[in-house]
Amino acid sequence: MKSISILLSILILSIISTSTLFSQDSIFKDISPDELEIILLGEQSHGDGAVFDKKFEMVKELHENYGYNLLVFESGMYDNFKANELYQNKQENIKIFNQSVGWLYTTTKVFQELLNYLEKHPEMKILGFDSQESNLFEEYFLDDFKTLCSKNRIEVSNETYMEIEKTMVARDFEKYAFNKKDSTELYNRINAVIEKLDQIPKNDIKTKVIVQTFKSVFSDLDFGLKSLQKEKIAIQNPRDEQMAENLIFIKETFPNEKIMGWGASYHFADKLNQFEYTLETESFIKKQIAIIDSIQGDSHTSAEEEIAQIKELKYAVPMGQILKEKYGSKLFSLAFTSYEGLYYDFSVQQIIPILQPPFKSIESDFKKKSFKSDLYVLDDIPHQFYSSALGYLPLSANWENIFDGIYYIENMYPPEYIDYSDKTTEITNYNKTDNITGFIFDNDTSTPINYVDVYYSNLNSSTVSNSKGQFSIPRKESSKEYLVFSAIGYESDSVHISSIKSENNIRLKKSKDDIVLNEVVVSAARVELSAEEIIKKARENIEMNYVQTPYNQSFNYKVITYSTKDSVIKGEEAVIETYNKKGINGSVRPENNIYAEIHHLRTNTDIYDKKNTLNGIGSLWVVLNRDIILSKTNVLYRSGSYDLQKDGVLNYEGQKVYKINFSNNSPGSYSTGYGYPAPIASSGSIYISSETFAVLKYKHDIERAEYETKKTKNLVKQNHSIVQTYKNVHGKYFFNLLDVSTNTKVFSPKHEYLYSIFYKNNLVSNDIETNAVKTIKRPLTELKQDYKKQLTDSYWNDKPMDFSMDTDSINTKS
Template identity: 60%
Template sequence: MCGYTLFAEQNKILMKIFTLLFLSILCSNQLLSQESIFSESFLTDYEIILLGEQTHGDGAVFEKKLAMVKELHEKGGFNLLVFESGLYDNFKANQLYSVKKEDVGIFKQSVGSLYSDTEVFQDLLDYIETHQELKILGFDSQESNLFDQYFLDDFKTLCTNNNISISKETYIELEKTLVVRDLESYVGNKKDSTALYDRILALQRKIDLIPKSNLETKVIVQTFKSVFSDLDFNLKSLQKEKIHVQNPRDKQMAENLTFIKETYPNEKIIGWGASYHFANRLNEFEFTEETENYIKQNFELLDSITDHSHMELNDEIEQVKSLRFAKPMGQILKENYGDKLFSLAFTSYEGNYLDIFHDNILPILNAPTNSIESKLIKQGAKEKLKFLENIDDKFYSSALGYIPLYANWNNVFDGIYFIEKMYPPIYSEYDSHEEKLLIPNKLSTVSGTVLDTETSQQIAYADIYYSDNNLSTISNLKGEFSISNSNKQNSYLIFSAIGYESDSVQVQELQKKNTIRLKKSNENIVLNEVVVTAKLKSLSAEEIIKKARKNIERNYVQTPYNQSYFFKIIDFNLKDSLSLGEEALIQTYNQKGVNGSNRPENNFYGEIQHLRNNTDKYDKDRFNNGIGSLWVVLNRDIILSKTNVLYRTSSYDLTNDGTVNYEGRKVYQISFENNSPGAFSTGYGYPAPENSHGKIFVDSENFAVLRYEHCIKRAAFVSKKTKNTIQYWHKIVQSYKNVSGMYFINLLDVTNTTKVYSPENTFLNTYIQIQKLVSNNIETKNVSVLKRPLIDLKKGFKKNTTDPFWNDRPIDLEIKIQENEECGEIKI
C-alpha cells in the first residue's frame, strides 16, 4: 500500500513537471509566433530584401527594421547588411575592424550619421559584436569620412603596385575633385572640365586592366568608378544641366549593390535605405488634386514652424511631379533579380517624424479616406505586413515622404509594413566624465591689458602663460586678458607677442588688474653664440613651408591628449543688436594627435564643462549651433585641416618677408596670395572664394608654425528665395604655443561677415559671427578618454543657470566696430 502511494505521488510530481514543460513550450511557441515578422517560406524565398523608410527621420521604422535584421540574419541566413552609405567607407571600416585597428565604433564613421547617431544603431553594433558573421557594407556612391581619409592613399598604392604612373599634378587634381569636390572652376570652363574627364577616364581604363585578385583591389576599382559617377552628377547639376530626379545616383547605387552581390555570390543581402531608392516603376503614379493639397498643407506647416529657408511651393510641387521621370535603383535591381528580390516600404497613420532637411519635428497629416493607411486603421491594425502581390487596385499611400500618392502600389513595392503611430529616432547619449574632468573652481582670476611700451597701443593676441604649468590665454583685440591665478607664488606669468621682447611677472607681484608693457624687439638681436658666428641659411618661402610641413610630426603631439578651451561665439548685425552670445569651457580629447586631415573633427571628442549664454536662442537650437560649432572652427586650423597654404602650397604664391622676433627666437614671416582660390585651398566652398591672402609665421630653427592669418573673400550670389545679393568674408587668426617641446593650439579666431544687398543693389545689413577659441590647459600624460564626438558636443547638454564658475568672469560681449573692406572684417 505504501509502495503504491509512493508511486502515485511520484506520478503526480511527474505529471506536474510534464504539464509545466508543455505550458512552457506552448508559451514559448506563442511568444515566438508573436515576435516573428516573416514566415519560414519568406525567409527562404529571397536573396535580397530591401527595407525602406519614408524619410530618414522615422524612429519607429528604425526600431522595426533592426528587429527584422536580427530575424533575417538568425532565421534566414542573411549575413550582409548594406546601408545607404558609402561603398568604400564601409569596406574600409570592415578592414580596420577586422585587423583590430579600430573597434566596432568605426562603423559610426562609415554609416551616415542619420543612422549611426541613433540608439538603434548602437544596438545594432552591440549585436554585431556577438554576431561577427553579420557584416555592415554600403552601396552609396556618396562617400564620406573614411573615404576622405584613406581612399587616395589606397588608390595610389594600388596604382604603384601595378606599375600605373600617376603624376603629382594628377594626384592633386583627384584630391581636389573626387575628395574635396572643389568643382566650381570647372563649371563654366568646358575645356578644363573636358580635360578632367579625359584624365579620369584614362585612369579608369588603366585600373580596369588590373587583375581583380583580392577584395581590396575589387573595391578600390569599383569605388573609383562610383565616385566619378557622383562627381559627374554633381558637376552637371552645377552646370544646370537637366537631370531627372536622382536617376544617375540610383543607377550607380544599383551597380554598387550588384557588385556586392557578385563579390559575395553565396550571401543573402539586407538593404537599408530610403523607400524612394528601393521603389520599382514609381513613374506610373498619378498626380492628383488630393496630392497637391497635401503638398500645400505640408508647405504651410513647415513655413509656420521653421526659421530655415526651403523650396518655394511651386518647386515642391514640381519636384513631386518629376517622379514621373524616376528610375530608382529598386527598378534596376528588380529587372536583374526578379522574384529573388523583395522590396518593403513602411508607412504610418499618425504621429511625428524628424524632418532632417529643416531639423524640425513634423506631424503626419491625416491620410485620405481611400488610402491604405485609413483602411488599415478601420480594420483595427496597429502593425501589419501587407503583401501587395495580389492587389491590383489603385489607392493612396504615404510610403514616400508622408505625401499621399495615387498608384498601383503592387508595381512599386512587394510589400508595405504599417505602423500606426510614428515617432522620431532616439539619438545616442554619451558617457560624461564631467566628475573626473571638471576643473575645481578654487582659483581666482587675474586680468589686465598688454600695451606697447612706446606708443601705449593695445597688443592684440599676445600670449600669456605660466612658467610652471600649461595654463594659458591670449589677449583680445583690445589687449585685454584674464587668466586663473596660480597657487604657486614663486611661479611667473609670461607675456610675449611676435615682434616684441617677452616679459614676465612673478605671481606674488600680480594685482587683480595689471598693465603689462612690452618693448618692440631689435631685429638685430643676438640670440646666442651660434647665431653670432653664423647667419641663417637663406631659404625661399616655398622651402620654409615645405620644411614646416615635413616637421609636423616632430613639432606637434602625435599621441592622445586632452586640451581644454574657452570657446566664445557671438552673432550680431549692424542694424539691430546681439542675436546670440555663448561661451563655454570645453574639455576635448584628441585620440590620434595633431596632423592634417580632410575631416579633422573625426579624431576629436569633447564635453562641455561650463556654459553660459545671453539669449534664449540656445534652448531652441540643436547640436551644431552656438558653441556646438566647435568642430567647424577646428576645420580652420592650419595644422589639423589640409585646406590651407601649408598643405595646398601649389595653390598659393609665397613671399619671404624676412624675420621677426618671438620669445628671443627668429621667426620667418611669409606672405601668401591664393592663385586658385576654392574649397580645395581655403576650406570654403560654394560660392567659391574670389581671392584669399594672408601671412604665416614659422620658427627658423624647428620650423614650427607659430601663427597664421588668412582672409577669404567669396563671390557674391543671389538668394533664390529673397533675390537679395549676398557676399561672405572670412578672417582666420591662429597661434600655436610650445608645451614641453610640442606645439598646441593657443588661439583660433574666426570672423565670418555677411553683407546683404537688395535686388536694386541697396545695402540692407551686415551680419557678423565671431568664433573665438582660446587654450586653457593641456594634459598629455594622464589623458581622459571622452566618448562624445565633437560634432555632438551640444546635444543633450543641460546648462546650469546658476553656475558659480562664472562669478568672477564678466561677460565679454562688447562689440567694437572697425570695418576693413579688404576682408569685410569687423573687430570686437
C-alpha cells in the same frame, strides 16, 4: 466607375485573403526570405525612429533564421569597406562604423545596439552601396589608390593625382563646370586612368573595391558637374543608377551571401513614375511647408519648388527599378508607412508632426479597421490608392507596381539619439579663484597689442589677449611661477606671480632683432631657404613638433552674432574639455578624432537653445576644421594652390621667425576648406620658427562668391577671417588661440544693401594634459546633444558677461 472607397475595400480584402497575417512568430510571415537573394528595407525620411527599431528586429531575424550576412547601407561603398578593413585588422574597434555609415544613423541608440550585435556576430558585415563617399574615403582612399597604381605599375602624373584629390576627394570642382577646356582635360585624364585600371587583374577584394569606387565616385563627380551646369537631369537618376551598379557589384563580389539593404524607400522603389499627381497631394505639400515655416522660418525650399520636385517623379528611375529588372522575384522591396505621430526632418533639423492622411488612403483604411502594425504584401492588387510611404506625402499610385510590401506602423516616433549624460569624465567642481586681468600695450605707441600669448612659465595654463589687448587668466599661487607675455615682433616680458596685481598694464617693446627686409641668410651657418622650402619643412616636421599621442585640452569658447538688421547681439560661451585620441596631425576630418564635454555654459539669449545643436558652441567642430595643423585644407598642406613670398624674419621669445605671405592662385574648398559657394580669393600670412619649423601664427582672409537665397532671392556675400596662434608647452606645440570670424552682407535682388550679420568664434586654450589623459566618449559633433544648461552656475559669478562686439570695425555696405 467604382468609387475609391470600394476599391480600397477590395484592396483590403485582397491583402487579407492572399498574404496578410501569417505565423505570429515571424516578422516576415510567409514571404519566404530563404528563397530571396536581396531584401531592401526602406524608410520614409531617415528620421523615423519606429522604422529604425523595426528594421533592427528584421535584421536580426533575417540573419539568425535565414542566413543573411550582408547589411548594406545607403552610405559610401569605400567608406564601409575601409571600416571593415580597419576593424578586421584591429586598427580600430567596432565604433569605426560610426564614421562609415553616416551620422543620421550612427547618432541613434538603435545603431549602437546594432554595432553591439555585430560585435557578437562577426560573420556579419556592414557594407555600403552609395556613390557619395564621406569620412574614411576622404582620409584613406587616395593613399590606397596610389598604392594600387604603384603595385600594378600604372603611371599617374602628380598633376593628375592632385586633380583626382581636388575634384573626386575634396569635391572642389566648381571651376571645371564653367571652363570647357579644363573640364575636357579632366575627363580625359580620369578616363585614361580608368582604361588602365580595367586592364589590371582583379584577384582580391580590395583591388576590386578600389577600382569600383574610382568609377563610382567619378560618376558622382559627373553628376555634380552637370548639376552645376544646369543640365536637365531627372531627380537623382544618375546617382540611383550608380548605386544599383554598386549593389550589383557587391552581390557579384559576394555571390553566396544574402543581402539586406537599408536606405530610403525612394531609392528602393520600382516604377515610381507611374504615380498620379493630384490636387490632394498638392494640398498636403502646402500644409507641410506651412508647418515647417512656422517652426523654421523661410530658409528652406518653397511650396512651388517642392511641387516641381514631386512632379519630376514622372521621370524617376530609382535604383530599385534597375535591381528589380535584374533580380526579379529574387528581390523583395519593403516600404514603411504610418498614420500619425512625429518624425525628425533632417532638411530643417526639427521634429515634425505627420499630417493626417487623406480619407482615401491605405493608412486611413488601416486605422479605420484597427489594423495593427504589421507587414502587408502587395501582390496582384490592380487598384490605385493613396499612400504616404514616401516622405509622409500622400501619392496616388498602383503601389503593388512600386513595392513588394508595406510595413504599417500606426504611430511613428523620432529616433532616440545617444545620451552622453553617462560621462567618463567628471565635471570639475569650481573653486573660486582670483583672476589676473589687464591690458597689453605697445611700449612706444601705447596702442593695444592683440593675440599676445599670456602663460605661466612652468604650468600649462595660458590665455591670449583679445583685439583690444585685454587679457584674463586665473591666478596660480606659486613661489616659482612667472607670468609670461609673448608676441611675435616684440621682446617677451615676464612678471613674478608674487608681484603681479589683479589689474595690470603690460607694455612690450618692439624687438630690435627683427629683419624687415627679405634676408638671404638668417645666420652665417644657414643657407637661405625659399618660402616653398620653409612651408615644406614645416609640413615634414609636424610629427616632431606636435604631440602624436592622446591628450586633453580645455578651452574657453565664445560665439557671438550681431545683426545690423535689429542691432541685437547674441552670445554663448562655455568652458569645454576635449580629448584628442590621435594627437595633432593633418586630416580632412579632424573632428572624427576629437571628443569633448561642456563644463560650464552661459548665454545672453535662448536663441541657441531653440535652434539645432550645431548652433552656438555646438559649432566647435567646424571651428577646429580651420586649425592649420589639424585640417589639411589650407596653405600648409595644399601649398601648390598658393603663391608664396617671404616677408622678413621676426623675433619671438628669442628665436627667429619666418613670415611668409600667401595668395591663393586656385581658390576653392580644396585649399581653403570653404565649399559652395566657392571662394573667389584668399590670402594671408604664416609665421614659422626658423629653429623647429613649427607654425607659430597663421592669418587667413577668404572672400566667397555671391549667392542667391532660395526663397527670398536675396543676394548674400560672405568674407571669413581666421587667426591662430600656437605655443610651446614642454617641447611640443599646442594652439593657444583660434579666432574665426564671418561677415555676411545681404542685398536685395536688385543689389540694394539690406543688412549685415557678423559671426565671431573665439577659442582660447586654458590647460593641457598629456600624461594623466582622461578619455571622453562624446564626439565633438555631438557636443550640445542632450546637454542641460544649469540655471545657476557659480563658476560665472566673478566673470562679467562680455558679448560686446566692435561694430564700428564691421564693413557693411561695401
